[in-house]
Amino acid sequence: MxxxxxxxxxxxxxxxxxxxxxxxxxxxxxxxxxxxxxxxxxxxxxxRGARLEVRREVTPMKVTRGEPAVAILHVRNTGRWRHSGLVARDTCRDTTVTVDVPALARHTARTVSYRLPTRRRGPTPVGPLLLDRADPFGLARRSLAYGRTDLLLVRPRTVPLTPLHSGRRRHLDGLASRSAPAGASSFNGLREYVIGDELRHVHWRSTARTGVLMVKELTDVNLPDTVTVLDTRPSSYEGDDEFELAVDVVASAACAVTRDRFPVRVLTGEGEIAHATGGPGEDEDVLDRLATVNRSATAEPPLHALRRVRGGGALVLVSGSFTALADAAAVRRRFDQVVFVRVGDAGEGPVPRAAGVTVVEVGDLADLAASWPH
CATH class of the missing domain: 4.10.860 (DNA Excision Repair, Uvrb; Chain A)
Incomplete structure (x- = not known):
């Protein structure tokens, strides 16, 4: 060209x-x-044909919004001629990253790295990778595509928070977790014995019938659970920054629960997007699912979603408008603790209040960590 x-x-x-x-x-x-x-x-x-081996790596494949992600480009000249004037162009969403590749003598390889933009949350396609080869005077250029398109997942940011108190009694004789077989007193099922299980939980009748050592799996029926609701109506936010902060708040509240191995449900105006039951590593799944959330013109008010969930435990409702505070107040008697978080710049006048609802107003995640109820 x-x-x-x-x-x-x-x-x-x-x-x-x-x-x-x-x-x-x-x-x-x-x-x-x-x-x-x-x-x-x-x-x-x-x-003139350029015999090149080109390979691109993206690391890490999952990254928190705003944190660095790097692409590492490996280029090897397998031909007989020296190649210079090579320019690599990589597309990351709507941004093009350009990097110069050093001259390649015959049978030599070069490695270059460059940062990828991570300011926007969500699945981010990286590629296709184009390698431009120009003549020494820049009068003509030829572009060749190499490799496949990689997918970089940009997840919401979080801050450490303490799980909300649900007002339920916790057992004192073991871990309050579904994953702890000896941590509670309610029968949940049978499974095969693994090293470390207590022999007092062996179910001898099933063991005799199956010929395999079986143990009783117990679960804590009083596990504190949490429901988090994200208002995804476009009219509730003034811009993209407010909505991104709302997603960060929901991610922080949900991960505070999952990292302590307690159940949490994450809802939006379009339904449930995550349901963690208290197992290990479920905070990663919650972050992956929240990475894909967007505002929707068809989203229902938070109250509609709350009417379809079982009461009890704690409720966290996040919105960019105080109009959603009435939805939290309408269901406050069904939950042990209700927290309403309004994201965005502080407005003029007093902050609205509702009986039985803790109202938190945040302009960034630092505000959330400082004002989160303990």
């Missing part, structure tokens, strides 16, 4: 010839021929 410089030289050569030929200036014909020849030579230069 002829570059702008190449087209400019070609047009200038034609104009020089057109201006000098009628007056018999042979120099103009020589200059015009030289210019066109240079453009043609540049095009032939880029048409």
């Amino acid at each position: 002829i570059t702008r410089s190449g087209w400019g030289l070609a047009v200038a050569s034609v104009l020089v010839y057109a201006a000098g030929a009628p007056f018999g200036y042979t120099q103009s014909a020589v200059l015009a021929a030289a210019g066109l020849a240079a453009v043609g030579a540049g095009a032939l230069w880029t048409l």
